[in-house]
Amino acid sequence: MISLKRNSKRELTNATGLRTRKNSIYSPDQSTYFRISRSKFNDFITCKRCFYLDRVKGLISPSTPGWTLNETTDLLLKKEFDFCRERQIPHRSFSKFGLEDVVPFKHPDIEKWRDSLHHGLEYQVPGTNLILHGGVDDVWYHTRTKQVIVVDYKSQANRRELNQWTYLSDVYHQSYKVQLNVYAYLLENMGFDVYPNGYFFVCNANRDEDGFYGKMNFEEAIISYQLDYSGIESMILKMYSLMNDLYVPESNIACENCAYARQRNSLGV
Numbered sequence: 256m257i258s259l260k261r262n263s264k265r266e267l268t269n270a271t272g273l274r275t276r277k278n279s280i281y282s283p284d285q286s287t288y289f290r291i292s293r294s295k296f297n298d299f300i301t302c303k304r305c306f307y308l309d310r311v312k313g314l315i316s317p318s319t320p321g322w323t324l325n326e327t328t329d330l331l332l333k334k335e336f337d338f339c340r341e342r343q344i345p346h347r348s349f350s351k352f353g354l355e356d357v358v359p360f361k362h363p364d365i366e367k368w369r370d371s372l373h374h375g376l377e378y379q380v381p382g383t384n385l386i387l388h389g390g391v392d393d394v395w396y397h398t399r400t401k402q403v404i405v406v407d408y409k410s411q412a413n414r415r416e417l418n419q420w421t422y423l424s425d426v427y428h429q430s431y432k433v434q435l436n437v438y439a440y441l442l443e444n445m446g447f448d449v450y451p452n453g454y455f456f457v458c459n460a461n462r463d464e465d466g467f468y469g470k471m472n473f474e475e476a477i478i479s480y481q482l483d484y485s486g487i488e489s490m491i492l493k494m495y496s497l498m499n500d501l502y503v504p505e506s507n508i509a510c511e512n513c514a515y516a517r518q519r520n521s522l523g524v
Contacts, residue, residue: 258317274313281310283499286384291494292371293389293437297430299494304506304513311498316512328410328458329392333369336393340365348456352477360396360403368394376441380488383495391438395454402450405438405482407431410473412460417476422457431455436484443484452479 260270274280281289291310299306308314339346340359349357367374371390379386395404409431415421422428435453443449455478460471497504506513 256317256319258319260318272315274315279310280313281498283311283501288379288384288386290377290386290388292375293387293434296387296437296491296494297433299497300433300490301430302507302510302513303497303504305510306494307497307500307504312503325410329408332408332456332458333393348475348477354395354477356399357395357397357404360394362394365394376438376445378441378444380491380495382492385491385495387437387441387491389434389437389441393456394442397450400450402448403442404450405435405442405453407435407438407453407455409455409457410460411457412462414462417457417459417474419478422455422476422478423480432480435480436482436487439482440484440487449482451482453482454479 260268262268278290281291295306295310298309305316309316336346336359340361343358343361345355345358349355362368368376368391371388375388375390377386377388391405392408393406395406396402397404423432435455439449439453457476457478458473459476460473464472
């Protein structure tokens with residue numbers, strides 16, 4: 256896919272391939288705090304070379320279109336859960352999945368926690384100048400154990416049976432687990448007692464209908480995931496060490512971005 260850069264007025268503009276906001280570029284051994292998102296932490300796990308070139312050297316990867324249908328699903332789900340949050344009642348789906356003791360968490364900062372661009376959950380990682388942050392889709396509350404629950408909404412259209420095993424074993428969902436683990440790590444270090452299981456609220460579109468007729472039907476499932484964020488901080492420290500290194504790391508051999516760059520460079524163009 257070829258991406259063209261546009262400004263806020265949707266007009267074509269010069270694409271430099273470089274970041275312009277100085278606070279998005281990390282200088283090795285800088286003393287000031289540096290905010291880094293959960294998604295960039297995932298980039299570090301995926302390909303250290305691409306991550307370094309982005310955060311330290313200021314290169315920008317080509318953009319991709321927004322996932323407007325997925326975002327709309329998230330928006331509508333948030334409206335449903337906010338209705339229950341305000342009244343402190345279980346969501347209509349909870350009893351089906353054995354969550355009778357759960358309600359959406361009512362907290363004055365819930366909107367800030369959801370705002371991945373400006374706020375999100377955040378924590379300054381000890382031994383570093385990094386502030387790790389991430390916008391969580393939702394937080395629920397276990398009324399019996401008095402613990403908060405990390406939740407992520409997911410939309411898909413898949414013919415595979417939707418259950419815990421098929422969903423969590425999917426290789427393309429491994430980053431989802433990291434996502435929940437990071438949210439749990441942040442919440443715990445913000446002073447909250449975190450429930451040992453996180454949940455994916457999955458909306459799976461039915462592709463076997465007779466036609467579209469102006470609507471799509473979704474199967475809903477709440478997939479339980481046993482959290483394990485014991486290694487998150489050590490991985491952040493490795494990321495921090497890499498960011499303070501003066502040498503560009505090797506790429507992941509499976510990274511398609513790096514492969515494209517190598518092949519293009521080999522042509523001398």
